[in-house]
Amino acid sequence: MFAPGSIDAAGTSEEGIVRERTVRMNWVWVGAFVLCGVMAAGEAATPAATADLKFNEMFTMPVGPLGLTPSTRLRALDGKRVRIVGYMVQQEPATPGMFLLSPLPVVAGDEDESLADDIPANAVLVRLPTATKNKLRGQAGLVRVTGVLHVGLSTDTASGRSAAASLEADAATTRALLQVAHTGARPVKPHP
Numbered sequence: 001m002f003a004p005g006s007i008d009a010a011g012t013s014e015e016g017i018v019r020e021r022t023v024r025m026n027w028v029w030v031g032a033f034v035l036c037g038v039m040a041a042g043e044a045a046t047p048a049a050t051a052d053l054k055f056n057e058m059f060t061m062p063v064g065p066l067g068l069t070p071s072t073r074l075r076a077l078d079g080k081r082v083r084i085v086g087y088m089v090q091q092e093p094a095t096p097g098m099f100l101l102s103p104l105p106v107v108a109g110d111e112d113e114s115l116a117d118d119i120p121a122n123a124v125l126v127r128l129p130t131a132t133k134n135k136l137r138g139q140a141g142l143v144r145v146t147g148v149l150h151v152g153l154s155t156d157t158a159s160g161r162s163a164a165a166s167l168e169a170d171a172a173t174t175r176a177l178l179q180v181a182h183t184g185a186r187p188v189k190p191h192p
Helices: 016-044 072-077 172-181
Strands: 081-088 089-094 098-102 107-109 123-126 140-154 164-167
Touching: 072 140, 123 140, 140 172, 164 172
Parallel strands: 089 107, 123 164
Antiparallel strands: 081 098, 081 140, 098 123, 140 164
16 A cells, blocks of 8 residues: 555656545545436326236135136226236247236246136236237236226236236336337336
8 A cells, every 4th residue: 555645657646646535435435416406307207096916915805706806996097097016928829019017927828727827816907008019918017007907807808818807008108018028128117
């Protein structure tokens, strides 16, 4: 290390190096605070009327003698704007303009299982109204979808799979999903 007041071979003093490191660390902290502010502003831009829905809130538990029944919360959110996080079901062939969202990663194949596959009963059929010709392949990892929830049996006519609820994705969600489908990269949160 340096002796007090010494200068190294490049002509840099110990005080200069310490000052440079301090300035760099200050910029790191400023950047972190700005990033936190941008993320908070992005969350604040989400309409207050958007309710978070979790898969475990969809049906009354325990299951009764009549089978699965929609929960009070699910019925109350019918026709309202919701946000739900889940996994896109890996489905071959993919259906244009829609996909199934599941609480866990699932692969649905028609070759050996047909409609007797492992898709959970609380999977949601997501419709992309502005992308009816686009086929979305299942994306790895969690996906957050926002849109209007519709409670009641919805069927994907191409595959024959049904869901107890469907969600009509909003334009921002559709754009983000299409960006991921075309580039293979996760979308970047836009700055406000």
